[in-house]
Amino acid sequence: MSKLQCISPIDGSLYVERDLASASEIKAALAKAERAQQAWKHTPLAERVAIGRQAIAAFAAREEQLAEELCWMMGRPIRYAAGEIRGFVERASHMADIAESALADIRLPDKPGFTRFIRREPLGVALVIAPWNYPYLTAVNAVMPALLAGNAVLLKHSAQTPLCAERMVAAFAEAGLPDGVFQYLHLSHADTEQLIQAPAIQHVSFTGSVAGGAMVERAAAGRFISVGLELGGKDPAYVRADADLAHAVATTIDGAFFNSGQSCCGIERIYVHESLFEAFVEQAVALVKHYKLGRSDDPETTLGPLVRAEAADFVRRQINEAVAQGAVAHIDPARFALDRPGSAYLAPQVLTGVYHGMRVMTEESFGPVVGIQKVKDDEEALALMNDSPFGLTAAIFSNDEAAALALAERVEAGTVFLNRCDYLDPALAWTGVKNSGRGCSLSSLGYEHLTRAKSFHFKTQL
Known part of the structure; x- marks a missing residue:
């Protein structure tokens, strides 16, 4: 048997x-x-x-x-x-x-x-x-x-x-x-x-x-x-110019890296208004550097291994391809001693200089990596959010609920969040569109x- x-x-x-x-x-x-x-x-x-x-x-x-x-x-x-x-x-x-x-x-x-x-x-x-x-x-x-x-x-x-x-x-x-x-x-x-x-x-x-x-x-x-x-999905977050920056950073980074990024509704790509972009990246990178990659049975660990070494190597290839195409990797994997090729233990990574010609921005990663892209306005953000074969969830960060709702109505997703992400409210329908x-x-x-x-x-x- x-x-x-x-x-x-x-x-x-x-x-x-x-x-x-x-x-x-x-x-x-x-x-x-x-x-x-x-x-x-x-x-x-x-x-x-x-x-x-x-x-x-x-x-x-x-x-x-x-x-x-x-x-x-x-x-x-x-x-x-x-x-x-x-x-x-x-x-x-x-x-x-x-x-x-x-x-x-x-x-x-x-x-x-x-x-x-x-x-x-x-x-x-x-x-x-x-x-x-x-x-x-x-x-x-x-x-x-x-x-x-x-x-x-x-x-x-x-x-x-x-x-x-x-x-x-x-x-x-x-x-x-x-x-x-x-x-x-x-x-x-x-x-x-x-x-x-x-x-x-x-x-x-x-x-x-x-x-x-x-x-x-x-x-x-x-x-x-x-x-x-x-x-599954390739779920986006958009940080508008009027967003609470600290809240947006903390929430999107947690949404991207919780469960080592192995979440169908995790944040896999972030679009940030140009007026907040530099500050957002700086704070996001600082936050990611505080993760502790380690054995899952260690109570101090905040980032565990991926489910298999093959899954980790898949994400490594996405990252390496993006860097070869011009992306900037902000985290030195050497900070995380357990990260090595062929291992399920993978350091978290934040990428900028990304665009939709890169697999890391279009193909589901299911790992601890997120690309952050600068946008000039709502229309550019919306076009990029919808430029995906997936449509599970999407998140908008803004202090203008009316503007966010007008934008959310045009987002192609089963669930659109405002000022939160990566959560299922059982009173709401859990559904998706496209792939x-x-x-x-x-x-x-x-x-x-x-x-x-x-x-x-x-x-x-x-």
Whole structure:
């Protein structure tokens, strides 16, 4: 039987090993999910929500353990790892809070002699495919509302974070979720593709690369099932002339380098009005120099390794190409002793003299590097912000809310922030445009993608 191996980016050691599911195990899980969903969808919503809340509590009670496992599996510094557990609780709790209103029947105006309403029915069995970079946060976006809506869920996590799937399923089992309603499978890419084609699967939620999203669409083609795709981005920030400079620097730099830049909605390019450009760069560089690159299990570390050495070398090549094309690198990698070619440990980098002919300004980096480009006005900034195949989030920094709103309405992105970045408010729809994907999770709209509308038209007077 084939094995799944999680190699820790901290020291290259084997951290977790699991057997991949066999064909018979996959078939059994599907059959079990279908049977369980038939009863689960008829379970009163209040009971489903109560079980969900108990699962949240069971999950939160293991915060310290879960944070340490995250640290070792994907390399987030231990000082920050527990934040993802708390984020999971926030999102799951919000989706539980709004379930009754979001799933309520839609009542139409009275029409004499008729009863008319629209009901939201669960789709059936949902497959959630989650990535390693925010393994709990990305998974909960779909898992919690799918379950509360009455679906059964199969969770396939990244090979880098297999324990996350196991821990989530265990929390719901502890809460009393009926057996079979929520299961995990450790799968190969080929088996994942075949699973999408299984007749029992009625929804796929995928978070990952554009290539991975294309695979999901190919596998689901002709099945007429709903597919939600969150495929990353090259998210921009624009610092207007009237911005609070210190706040803009602190916020965008954190947005660019948190999680070592391994965030689909992290800031990857910054456009700064020419009147603030020099001061912005000076303060940004000074701030980045204070990062401590080190082992993720060291409480003093503020910048951990990338998930794999290959990922770090990819970013190194982007940086080196940009410098060869005329960019200026402001951080000497020698300041960060662990940085060396072929290592997952990569020094942060700030680049100026950049333009959109460079890969580092157009191609997703997913690492600790950011390019800062000078602009003369809103129109130039807007053109550059929209000059991307991605459109997940964008951030504007300004003290003029009306001007920012007028600009935000023209930005091609699923979410536009003012004076913040890199955050998901679970009350808002999480969605993207262009190569950042399609579909929607979180908010009341997220439930729409995990249910189907069924109309009831009763003639009550003959």
